[in-house]
Amino acid sequence: MKHFASGLMVTLLLSMPAFGAGTDDLSKARAQVEFVYQRLTGIRPAAADLATWSAALAPLAGADRTAYLADVVGKAATENDLFYSVTVLNFAQIEASEDRSVAEGSGATFTGVLNDLTATVIGMVRDEKDYRAILSDDVLYIPTGTTYVPGTNAIYDTLYNTHKTTGGPIASALTAVTQTGATGLAVQAGIFTLRGFGSVYYDAGTNRAPFRFTSMNYLCRDMEDLSDVSRADIYVRRDVDRAPGGDASKYRTECVGCHAGMDPLANSFSFFNFVPPAQANAAAAITIAAAPVAKTNQNNDVFPGGAVVTNDAWMNLWLEGTNSALGWDATKKSGTGVKSLGDMLASSKMFPECMAKRVYKTVCGLKEETSTAEKAVISRLAGEFTKTYNMKELFKDTAAECVSKIGM
């Protein structure tokens, strides 16, 4: 088996595109057009479109060529529903599970793939909204003609199942509404107050997970990336052992690095909870209490002298110390609740950089360790993105930039 796999690796290599197999301008243009269109939709363009675009692209050079690929080919690709139902869904779906995986749901009915979170991401990309709103605004997308039901995912499952089995569209079948009046919650704060987010991150635990995964998904930094042992630990909760395994230095040199900054930020989620239904198909909605839910202060006997969560106020201690240069918005040092937290995170420099990096990974393919050249491209894309925070433009620009990967 091992040798068979090795053999397949070699055949894979031999199947790699043959640079220079056809070197005339038109065949190069065709390759670039196919590349951009396929990176955005997953499929090749129609033969007639390929011919038209290739003929127009072939005489162009440099920035004109890149602009044509983004503005004409990319634009057409983003008008195809597959851009949303394949590429943007791939982009969004990693946010809807703790293992950050892309999957096709359970069973033959593909349940759980499309939900209020992934649908709202798709809708905001489609409508070219200021994407910073994804973490704080009163925004929600639902299948057209349906009524949002806070406790179930049924309306989204029905739409996705129809899409998978009949090829019906997803993007054009979504309608923008507000969370107010739909979710029944007292707070409306982007994905934080949607079931697709809460059913994953507010379930059990201590409500640190929603902050950690938001940081991973929107700042592209896990907690160890933000670790700073120089921060004061006055907000570290009681469930964190100050001498794990009897070794106090471990706390001082490792644990506090994440908890000192994370715990005061995670407090913003302290009112949230999600209790999964006892039966698989029963309804269950996220809830927002008027005070911290018990789980945020659980295991309080580990270090009784630790911080007690008494409200949903948050504070960013990482504005100083080793993380101070990461691009936090210094005017937003503290706040109350998830809405202001989301606003703070989206106004950091890490947010556009992370969106550019994630889109680049989705569209172009990206290894964990990016090259210097790729980092420069991502930085440039992030800079462009900050002009409008338009994700559709970011996808198009990224696909056009990726053309350099095929060496033309």
Added chain:
Amino acid sequence: MVISRKSLTIFGLAVSAALFAAGCSSKKASKGSPDVGQAPGDVVGDGNAEGETPAEDASNKPNNKVEALSSSFGLLNFRQVSANLQNLTGVALNAPAAAGGIAPAAEYVRALSSLPTDHAPAAITAGKVASLTKLSSTYCDVMANNATLLAAKFPGLTLAAVPADSAAFAKTLVDGFYGAETSLQGPRASDIAIVAATVDALKGIAGATGPGIFMATCAGIVSSGEFFIF
């Protein structure tokens, strides 16, 4: 269908594997992209023919090549594979199975655990390629047995009998699926020759039928590297 689905799937796999390896001669002489860590003019050898680079050259070892190329190319994931197969064949996921066959949707659900979930070329396994080919065969089977779908993709092509001219049949299918030639493709003539040879082999199976040969050939082409790698 007289030929068993099993034997046709095996032939589909054979075509798929052959097309993964297609254009070996052109690849040996092709230039690597500077972006993938190869200097212009570097020769990428397959270790099997004229122009082969010394075996001791570490840069040509398969793992190094995969590492170098993995940041530039990716595999289609399961969602892209599904969209691509529907686009290539015109067969919807919920299309009913051909007589004696398996419906695409049923095979898709069955294959989900073994189709790629991310784009890393290094994650390719025999199981992924086999699953892709098997899934492709269900789409191609529906297409082979649906005159409307077949005519939409290949106007004038009839499958009433086994193809008399294997090369012409192979060219029709390769051109139909590949579309206009691009600079990323190897010489098409070698791909057509590989497919034609396989069509010849399929014709030699007792009880071979036109739809059966089409299905196996189609499956081999649409599950090849041309459509699996982007």
